Amino acid sequence: MQAAYTEDQEQFREVVSRFLKAKSTATEVRRLMASSEGYDSAVWQQLCGEVGLAGTHIPEEYGGFGFGPIELGIVSEEMGRHLYCGPFFASSVMAGYALLNGATETHKSAILPDIASGAKIATLVLDNLNNPEKVGSVLKATDEHVVSGTASIVVDAHIADLLIVAASTSDGLGLYLINAGAQGVSITPQEALDPTRKISRVSFTEVNGERIGWLTEGLLSRTWDQICSALAHEMIGGAQHLFESTVEYTKVRVQFGRPIGSFQALKHRCADLLMELEFAKAATHHAAFCLASDDGEPYAASMAKAMASDTYMEAARAGVQLRGGIGFTWEEDTHLWYKRAKSSEVFMGSPPMHRERMMKMIETASSQNNGEQP
Amino acid sequence: MNLDDLRQEVSEWLDANWSPDRSLVEWRNILLEGGWAAPDWPEDCFGRGFDAGQVAVVNEVFAGKGAVGAAQVGPRRLAAETILVHGSDDQKKRYLPPILTGEHAWCQLFSEPGSGSDLAGASTRAELVDGQWIINGQKVWNTSAHHADFGILVARTDWDLPKHQGLSYFLINMRQPGVEARPLRQMNGHASFNEVFMTDAVVPAEDLMGGQGNGWAVATTTLSIERQGFARGRTPTVGREPKEGPIYEELAAELEIANEPYTWYPQREGRVDLVLPRAKETGAIKDPAVRQEIARLMCLSGGASLAAASAAAQRKSGSNEVIPAGSIGKLGASVIARQAAHVHTMISGADAMLSGPESAEEGMIAETLISVPAISIAGGTDEIQRNIISERVLGMPKEQRSDTGPFRDIKRNVT
Numbered sequence: 001m002q003a004a005y006t007e008d009q010e011q012f013r014e015v016v017s018r019f020l021k022a023k024s025t026a027t028e029v030r031r032l033m034a035s036s037e038g039y040d041s042a043v044w045q046q047l048c049g050e051v052g053l054a055g056t057h058i059p060e061e062y063g064g065f066g067f068g069p070i071e072l073g074i075v076s077e078e079m080g081r082h083l084y085c086g087p088f089f090a091s092s093v094m095a096g097y098a099l100l101n102g103a104t105e106t107h108k109s110a111i112l113p114d115i116a117s118g119a120k121i122a123t124l125v126l127d128n129l130n131n132p133e134k135v136g137s138v139l140k141a142t143d144e145h146v147v148s149g150t151a152s153i154v155v156d157a158h159i160a161d162l163l164i165v166a167a168s169t170s171d172g173l174g175l176y177l178i179n180a181g182a183q184g185v186s187i188t189p190q191e192a193l194d195p196t197r198k199i200s201r202v203s204f205t206e207v208n209g210e211r212i213g214w215l216t217e218g219l220l221s222r223t224w225d226q227i228c229s230a231l232a233h234e235m236i237g238g239a240q241h242l243f244e245s246t247v248e249y250t251k252v253r254v255q256f257g258r259p260i261g262s263f264q265a266l267k268h269r270c271a272d273l274l275m276e277l278e279f280a281k282a283a284t285h286h287a288a289f290c291l292a293s294d295d296g297e298p299y300a301a302s303m304a305k306a307m308a309s310d311t312y313m314e315a316a317r318a319g320v321q322l323r324g325g326i327g328f329t330w331e332e333d334t335h336l337w338y339k340r341a342k343s344s345e346v347f348m349g350s351p352p353m354h355r356e357r358m359m360k361m362i363e364t365a366s367s368q369n370n371g372e373q374p
Numbered sequence: 375m376n377l378d379d380l381r382q383e384v385s386e387w388l389d390a391n392w393s394p395d396r397s398l399v400e401w402r403n404i405l406l407e408g409g410w411a412a413p414d415w416p417e418d419c420f421g422r423g424f425d426a427g428q429v430a431v432v433n434e435v436f437a438g439k440g441a442v443g444a445a446q447v448g449p450r451r452l453a454a455e456t457i458l459v460h461g462s463d464d465q466k467k468r469y470l471p472p473i474l475t476g477e478h479a480w481c482q483l484f485s486e487p488g489s490g491s492d493l494a495g496a497s498t499r500a501e502l503v504d505g506q507w508i509i510n511g512q513k514v515w516n517t518s519a520h521h522a523d524f525g526i527l528v529a530r531t532d533w534d535l536p537k538h539q540g541l542s543y544f545l546i547n548m549r550q551p552g553v554e555a556r557p558l559r560q561m562n563g564h565a566s567f568n569e570v571f572m573t574d575a576v577v578p579a580e581d582l583m584g585g586q587g588n589g590w591a592v593a594t595t596t597l598s599i600e601r602q603g604f605a606r607g608r609t610p611t612v613g614r615e616p617k618e619g620p621i622y623e624e625l626a627a628e629l630e631i632a633n634e635p636y637t638w639y640p641q642r643e644g645r646v647d648l649v650l651p652r653a654k655e656t657g658a659i660k661d662p663a664v665r666q667e668i669a670r671l672m673c674l675s676g677g678a679s680l681a682a683a684s685a686a687a688q689r690k691s692g693s694n695e696v697i698p699a700g701s702i703g704k705l706g707a708s709v710i711a712r713q714a715a716h717v718h719t720m721i722s723g724a725d726a727m728l729s730g731p732e733s734a735e736e737g738m739i740a741e742t743l744i745s746v747p748a749i750s751i752a753g754g755t756d757e758i759q760r761n762i763i764s765e766r767v768l769g770m771p772k773e774q775r776s777d778t779g780p781f782r783d784i785k786r787n788v789t
Contacts, residue, residue: 003683003684003686003687004684004687004688247768247769247770250770251769251770251771258771258774259771261764261770261771262770262771262772262773262774263773264757264760264761264773266770267760267761267764267765267768267770267773268757268760268761268764270763270764270768270770271705271759271760271761271763271764271768272705272760274702274763274767274768275702275705275706275709275763278677278681278702279673279674279677279678279680279681279706280677281681282677282680282681282683282684283673283676283677283680285680285684286680286684297676303672303673303676303677306669306673307673307677352666355665355666355669355670355673356662356665356666356669358669358672358673359659359665359668359669362650362672363659366650
């Protein structure tokens with residue numbers, strides 16, 4: 001298993017970072033968060049076409065780049081750093097992984113190329129974003145593939161062409177393909193705490209869906225892990241941006257005749273934060289290394305998500321606090337990342353949920369090692 | 375020389391020379407003459423200039439044959455490595471061989487009651503009288519000083535210079551009337567350290583090391599060796615299994631004395647290894663609040679070791695990115711120890727009121743709870759680590775100083 005990035009991966013990061021630095025400036029983020037679409041379709045097309053990022057982790061046979069969770073982590077980390085506004089996470093990461101894990105070969109071949117090329121925007125409709133064990137409690141499908149129910153939080157559904165829906169059936173959790181414009185589908189944009197990530201409520205009233213596969217317990221868990229690994233990378237990227245900009249601010253802001261960064265109260269808070277950040281970053285990269293090699297601790301992704309959540313919020317709190325009053329203004333950019341941090345903290349499971357999930361996995365692993373039944 | 379040839383050479387040399395029936399010192403003198411006592415040291419200094427890979431081969435052959443190596447436990451290593459860098463030829467010749475043979479034990483005389491974190495504020499006096507240095511003052515936290523033969527000492531030779539410039543570094547004989555070591559009992563009941571009182575103690579002029587007024591630079595060498603830990607390989611560790619023969623008994627006695635101060639060190643790190651077994655054994659693993667705290671602990675300790683591994687991997691690949699693994703690791707160890715103690719307390723409940731051999735894990739849990747405060751102090755407090763991280767890694771401005779100018783004018787603790 002890898003313990004650090006290869007030179008090629010570092011160069012890949014450079015390319016991604018250069019693109020996002022140019023296209024996802026704070027001014028641009030502010031323009032997009034105030035818009036109802038929430039993304040710039042020209043930049044998205046460029047990102048999909050020229051740079052080819054939307055298919056980063058999608059195998060070449062389905063029109064993707066053929067990279068894995070490590071490169072996807074790199075893209076996500078840079079997107080989080082620059083607070084990229086666009087359907088990448090919903091379409092490529094969430095819908096992409098659900099399809100890769102759960103869809104039949106035919107459907108993968110039919111749908112994934114459009115996601116990788118950006119020809120279509122997809123999103124994954126889950127009726128529960130708190131805990132994988134609770135998915136399927138609201139959305140139901142009949143044996144005739146008629147889907148009903150409401151998912152209250154669906155990322156980027158307002159711009160999606162395709163809805164990839166997880167709905168429970170008498171035979172387990174099914175995966176359905178539903179066109180966003182289909183009869184009986186209602187997509188209502190919601191006001192999001194983090195305006196850089198748009199959310200809608202999606203209701204299905206006896207909608208005819210196409211069953212494209214199944215998300216068994218193991219596959220759902222794997223999908224959840226993969227999404228959490230990417231999300232943790234995104235959060236670590238954002239946390240690093242906040243941390244670096246905050247430390248720089250303390251070096252130039254003068255009070256009492258000296259830079260405020262010379263006060264130990266601030267220096268020590270920054271030192272503690274750097275430690276937390278280094279640990280969370282290492283755990284997050286490790287989660288991708290584990291997924292890529294199908295090895296390592298089964299709980300690596302949950303550990304990463306729990307640590308990245310706590311660290312991002314701590315960086316966000318410090319980002320506001322160390323700037324003092326200016327940090328609480330709308331004009332200053334810190335709140336953009338603060339809101340992403342808060343929203344991401346509870347997206348795909350809160351830190352306590354992930355810690356509990358870790359414990360269950362540790363217990364399962366240790367009882368298996370002892371030859372006991374879990 | 376390739377490693378296979380080396381393996382053969384060491385093996386043949388041991389076959390011709392090694393015998394467990396010799397006395398420890400007699401054997402180590404043979405080792406010294408053969409050049410196998412410290413193969414990582416320079417060729418003109420009892421060694422062979424070996425790199426880590428070569429040293430590992432030597433160690434492996436020694437261990438395979440159960441051959442005993444040079445003395446290396448305890449603070450003697452700090453003295454030896456510092457002498458190697460700063461000592462005169464005469465100092466190296468006089469002091470290094472008896473360190474390797476184990477005839478001389480050493481101690482470190484740096485911290486003082488009045489200068490802990492602020493080591494450069496040392497106020498032990500060294501005055502040149504009739505061609506020898508007369509030492510007066512008190513040192514503290516001196517591991518093994520009560521049975522040391524020599525000490526590495528930082529003392530002030532000039533009170534009119536700024537504090538870092540007035541220090542000098544001495545090699546002092548501990549076996550003299552002017553030196554008294556008293557055990558210092560800690561809050562966990564152990565007495566791993568001493569206080570050392572020096573009253574008109576004498577150091578011959580030739581045992582000032584590294585030049586008068588250069589003590590801070592020399593002490594910095596010692597401190598960096600200390601931080602690196604004793605991880606670097608050196609000949610011979612005898613295998614784990616007990617072996618018959620007089621030399622092994624002597625060695626066991628030497629190790630027992632040298633290791634005695636460190637028996638509680640695993641406890642000061644929080645005994646993370648005992649957390650899951652204890653949680654299962656007591657049933658606390660079913661408590662959701664305990665589970666959350668155990669998972670937090672695993673995140674911390676997992677994150678710390680992954681961060682250290684990633685820093686090591688990046689150093690290996692020659693990346694230029696500065697990763698402050700040392701101070702961050704040190705700070706992490708404190709946080710981990712505190713969280714582990716917190717979890718152990720939750721698991722034990724009211725049983726955490728008990729201590730001693732009848733209590734949980736033969737007293738190890740109780741010892742953990744009252745030993746963890748040491749980890750965030752020893753080897754540089756957490757606060758000092760945070761200063762290092764923020765100033766040297768993050769480039770934040772230094773705190774304004776009020777200890778510039780002649781040392782005698784600086785505010786000090788009243789003694």
